[in-house]
Amino acid sequence: MNIPFLGSRHKKHDEAVLALDPEGVAELLSECELLRAQASQEGVLLDDSAASLEALDQLLPRWRDDEESLPWLGNDAGLYLGTVIVRTVPGARWDLRPGGHAVVRLASGREFDVVETGREWAASGAPELSQLYAEVAEN
Template sequence: MNIPFLGNRHKKSGETVLTVDPEGVAELLSECELLRSQASQEGVRLDDSAASLEALDQLLPRWRDDEESLTWLGNDAGLYLGTVIVRTVAGARWDIRPGGQAVVRLASGREFDVVESGHEWAVSGVPELSQLYAEVAET
């Protein structure tokens, strides 16, 4: 299977290693279609900035009444948080763990499970996305 953002498979010391195109992965993970649609309906423009995270934190959580949307929106919120971090924090990048879990890795090596944080935000609003960003940006 040839999926461009995944790069190429090659053999290394008897095991198959998959190289990943970081720009392709970042582009794919930044889509966040449901979150972008919901934000747009509320007049919030998601421009991949820290300020847009603050605007998301101010939205009325109308999605909490719909269990199916809640799950998708939490996933999108986490991926959007990760997108903002990767695009604005020097040395931050996406890392895909075995099993496909996307996390953000800082230059220091510290990892953040942004999708888990997005789910927490969607369910309860705490911690705020802008607060999480500020904590990550400080490290």
């Protein structure tokens, strides 16, 4: 994920932002407004739980007809997946890569490009968000 307002900063700056305000960065990444609005229209409450990922996986993918919003929705889906992981898996945290690309790092050091996963999910429905969460939560 590229966070445009961070610009083309260096890794040291991204690490400094996370070190200074990791909760602020996590809050910013958890907004996912488009996904939350889409889910709400379908009666799904995104409460940052694993169960909400299962509910997302069950939605009819009406967004696939809108090529303009598809990448944005996929981005939001990935950030939402990351939010659930960071908030529920002990030791998981956000990590910013150069250019503001957000990934989730587990306590083991393993990293997940949740944004790419979200884009794949929005485009094809696979991998299921709840399935990836279950795999991550096991580690």
